[in-house]
Amino acid sequence: MEEGGFERIKSGLLRFVEEPGLAPNVRIIEAPSDDASNLFDQTDYLHIDGGHSMYNAAEDVVLHAKKVVPGGLIIMDDVEWQSTVPTVATLEIGRRIRTFLHAKGEPHA
Structure with a gap:
């Protein structure tokens, strides 16, 4: 950057x-994922933009996605990275994520 x-x-x-x-x-929380998980019980909107290793992406979802209320929204940055794809697939199995598309119908890169 x-x-x-x-x-x-x-x-x-x-x-x-x-x-x-x-x-x-x-409430904007800037903290390591495991520290941040203790700062709230539930949320309507969760934006995950943390570490991009397989471990970090999975940790973010395990610690935080369950705190999103039914009908809430999870935004996860860089979902097309090779290291985040397995975590995105896990969310898709639970129907917890949709990939936003460009106007041309291509996945957001």
């Missing part, structure tokens, strides 16, 4: 949450 890229992305996320007044309903 380009220098300062992470800070720019995080700043954009914070604006996205604050400008429409969503901040009272959003």
Whole structure:
């Protein structure tokens, strides 16, 4: 990632949450997966963008996906990476994930 890229992305996320007044309903947790799992019991929306090793991707899902309420939403970054594909397949078996597609109908890369 380009220098300062992470800070720019995080700043954009914070604006996205604050400008429409969503901040009272959003909790952004920046912590290792096992630490973060103890900070909440349930959620309506879960965005997983953690480590991309097979172990890290599986750990994120094992620790957090069960906390998403029925009808809730799980977003997982980089689902097409070779190391995350097995975890995505596990979620698909449970019908817990759908892959977003580009307008052309191709998987999001």
